[in-house]
Amino acid sequence: MNLKKIGTIVAAATAVSLLAGGLSATAANAATPAPQFYLLDNNVGNPVPDGTVLQWDSQVIAAPGPGADYITTLFKGTTDATGVAYFIAPQGKESTMSAWTASSDGALTPGTVDIMAPNLTLSGFLFGNWAQVKANGGDFSLGFAWTRNNGLNIADAGVKYIGIHVKPGGDWTFDPQSSTPSATAPTITTTALDAVKVGAAFSQTLAADGTAPITWSIKDGGSLPAGLSLDGSTGVVSGTPTTAGAYSFTAVATNSAGSNEKAFTGTVDAAAPTAPTKPSGSSANKVDVVDPAKGAKTITVPAGAANKSKTLQAWAWSDPTNLGQVTDDGNGNFSVDISSLPAGEHTIALVAPGDATYTVLAWDTFTKQSAAGDTTTDNVDLTAAVTASDLWSLNAEATKVDFGSVARDKSVTKPLGKVTVVDDRNVLKGWDLTAAWSPFKNGAGDEIPATALAVAPKAFSGYTPITGVTVGTGSKIASSTAVSTLTTGALFDADLTFTAPKDAQTGDYTSTLTVTLTSK
Amino acid sequence: MKLKKLAAMGAACGIAIAGLGVASMASAEPVSNSYALVGSDTLQDSVNAITNGTSLTGSLVRVTSNNKTLGNFDAFGATAIQTKQGGPFFGRPAGSGAGVTALRASITGALYTGNVGVPARQITGQVDIARSSSGPGSNANANGLLAYVPFARDAVGFAYKGGDSSWATLSAAQLKSIYECNTTSVGGVTVKPRLPQSGSGTRNFFLGAIGNPALGSCVSDATGTTPENDASVLGTNDLIPFSAASWIAQANGATGVNTTLNSGVSFGSPVGGEPAFTGTAPNLVPNTDFYKDATFGRDTYLVVEYARIVSGDAKYDAGLANLVNPSVSNSLTSFGSLPTSVGAVKKKFGFLAPSTTTIQRAFATL
Secondary structure: OOHHHHHHOHHHHHHHHHHHHHHHHHHHHHHOOOOOOEEEEOOOOOEOOOOOOEOOOOOEEEEOOOOHHHOOOOEOOOOOOOEEEEEEEEOOOOOOHHHOOEEEEOOOOOOOOOEOOOEOOHHHOOEEOHHHHHHHOEEEEEEEEEEEOOOOEEEEEEEEEEEEEEOOOOOEEEOOOOOOOOOOOOEEOOOOOOOEEOOOOEEEEOOEEOOOOOEEEEOOOOEOOOOEEEOOOOOEEEEOOOOOEEEEEEEEEEEOOEEEEEEEEEEEEOOOOOOOOOOOOOOOOEOOOOOOOOOOOEEEEEOOHHHOOOEEEEEEEOOOEEEEEEEEOOOOEEEEEOOOOOOEEEEEEEEOOOOOOOOEEEEEEEEEOOOOOOOOOOOOOOOOOOOOOOEEEEEEOOOOOOOOOOOOOOEEEEEOOOEEEEEEOOOOOOEEEEEEEOOEEOOOOOEEOHHHEEEEEEEOOOOOOOOOEEEOOOOEEEEEOOOOOOOOOEEEEEEEEEEOOOOOOOOOOEOOEEEEEEEO | OOHHHHHHHHHHOHHHHHHHOOOOHHHOOOOEOOOEEEEOHHHHHHHHHHHHOEOOOOOOEOOOEOOEOOEEOOOOOOOEEOOEOOOOOEEOOEOHHHHHHHHHHHHHOOEEOOOOOOOOEEOOOOOOEEEEOOOOHHHEOOOOOEEEEEEEEEEEEEEEEOOOHHHHEOOHHHHHHHHOOOOOEEOOEEOEEOOOOOOOHHHHHHHHHOOOOOOOOOOOOOOOOOOOOOHHHOOOOEEEEEEHHHHHHHHOOOOOOOHHHOOOEEEEEOOOOOOOEEOOOOOOEEOHHHHHOOOOEEEEEEEEEHHHHOOOOOOOOHHHHHHOOOOOOOOOOOOOOOOOOHHHHHHHOOOEOOOOOOOEEEOOOO
16 A cells, blocks of 8 residues: 555545444544553553653554553454554544545454454554654554455444554654543452461461552551561461560551551460479469378379269379370269389379360379388498598609710700609698709809700609609600609609700700609 | 665565565565575575464464564575575576585676576675575685584485385495495395585585595486475485485475375484484474484575674674674574474474574684
8 A cells, every 4th residue: 555545545435434433433532431441561561650751663463451461352344344454644634544644554364254462563654644644643543454455445344543643753652541441549358367366377468449450558657467478469467476465567568559457466475385384382273182192002182073974094203204195983083093103202183185275174292112122222321431541652763864975066864763752641632743854064164054954754664653743845754733742752763864055065064953853 | 784774675666576475485586675595495485484484283374574674585496596686697506515615606696607597697695595405514714704504403314216125224325335336235125326506515424424525436416406305306226315304394284295195205314323314294303313413404594795794893784784783683594493483384394493593603714
């Protein structure tokens, strides 16, 4: 189709279209606020949101409904239709082909007189004065028409169109499409939290009416019970409460249309008991349990007429011990097997099976005597007097160590000889054995520093130190914890290595080594 | 292309386009009023459909550019074509290689021969896009002046006429031996290997996939002009490389000509255990696992001058850049899933989405 072709159809097209598509389309348009078609993007088929500024080449398709699911829904034609035309027309001139500003050929879905998702992208219009629309802008109708007579006339099925508003340059918007109902602000419908108990897993979904998506939050100033948290996207309050006591918070539900608040108050219950509290003193429901005879395996708890014909749970202390269920004799007297209990004083209590509060219905204390078969104990006093020699002595057997002649920068090693420590005191405290020595001097007044002598302690040959006695290093020859060396003593020795300094004057040098035994 | 030129053409081209409506879509020969495409026979039918408009998916799908139609020229037909108003007649580029050569000549101004029946002509500006059923191969270059833009995923097998049941699946090694004329009989039936003309992307891809055989003397048309993807050229017990997409498109009636209906012709798979398609005509469906095969599956391309699609370059042409930008809805290289999308049409033609949308550059010099 081209300009010339459009021009030739003016007379015929005007007459037919006013009777056929033109009037029917206008009437339909007035009867319903819904658009005659919805604009979808040609990428994933989403509705183009109202107010979107589209570009001249933005790819848009028309569908009978607002979403990709409608793309394959056909616009139903009439049997006289043989073709399709897309148009940009002055508003009010949609059914007048000769008045269309621009047009392009469409196509019927093969084998039908229907149209599937016509592509109304403005840059796809090939005929007419689309360039003027793009350059100057203006208010137009964008639509498509069923045609007949080789495109000369509009078929009975008529036209479908929407209003568009083109800005100079080609950007455009379209009349709002009432496909999307306006959003409704949320109203929180949850009235209270379910029972909250310390240690018990909790989960509850806060609910609200209103348009999705709804997000959730806790208003500043309040807080969920400790241990619980709120999922902002789902409204799920979940977690395991950790602290008993009152709570108060305000939940806020928000969507695109507004928000709604609701206050929640309540109490986190204490953790459920797992055993009755040990009754004592003036605790209620004390009865009189007769102490069992020696060897008796049961006791009778006279729980009274109030508990007759019942099956109760028996507990016994020190630590609560579940003795299992017991059934009365028809008169409220419960026989409890105490064979698992050790001899001694016990508290016995009866509670109703399954009673989460473990309310004590009858209790008393009793003493179980030891009986044959019980584990028994008895004591035998043992005495002994420990004696000691009370010896404390030190003896270095050698009185002199002679290194002989030692050349400068040479060393000579000699044994110190046996050193005996005896610690057999009445009160053992342990000890330290140390050595100290003076610088070496000769008659001429020359001196070799004490560092010329190195001491390497060791156990005396043939002696193995007893546990607690340790051989040391250097000047610390040995030490001991509070153990007795007995009278034979602990025997030590040491390798003494003398090194003649390079700068030492010749001569006979002497020094004194002193061993010291110190009590800890 | 300058705006002034567009405006001038817009006024003059209406009559020519009106003629398009009554001509066969598969033999679009009027001049283009915007961009011109030439080259691969494998891609020509699908590109004809999306540039000329098709209702194959139920909805009219047509790729245009700034209110202008495109001109897509077949690989075979009259020996010469005129692609632009007032432009020269020049030898019709027959195949992927010839299409790229024509595009290069259109850029450089070098004389283009096309085919022996038409004198060499200068065709500057006469070709904008080359259809190529194969990638740039050894011409790939990181700084290349041409851009190979992935168009769709094809796979190559072979068509044969006659033969026996064992011909339905022939390994790459068997096919190489056949084209080297070392194997002359398969299943007790003498096999005659055939080849499309040398510019055929399908031919070049197939020969590479089977191991680049040294063509034996039994390949009678190794230097001939046999069109690609045309089962009507097959004589009894002939075997020829064939695009799976082209076979599916023809069998499904997406193309104007259906050579798969020729008596005794079948499509063979070189991928063990994977037929090229499932279903029966006219509802053949590409077998994804066959197309995914690294050896016999291939991405096909539209080739353009790189400078024309790079924003900021003096040659930058937004219209052309949008046409080959896969992220632009309704571009030639897009592959959407809606029935109104270009991708839906390509699937009707036996193509799947390309393995990548990454452009390959090629030809350091033109």
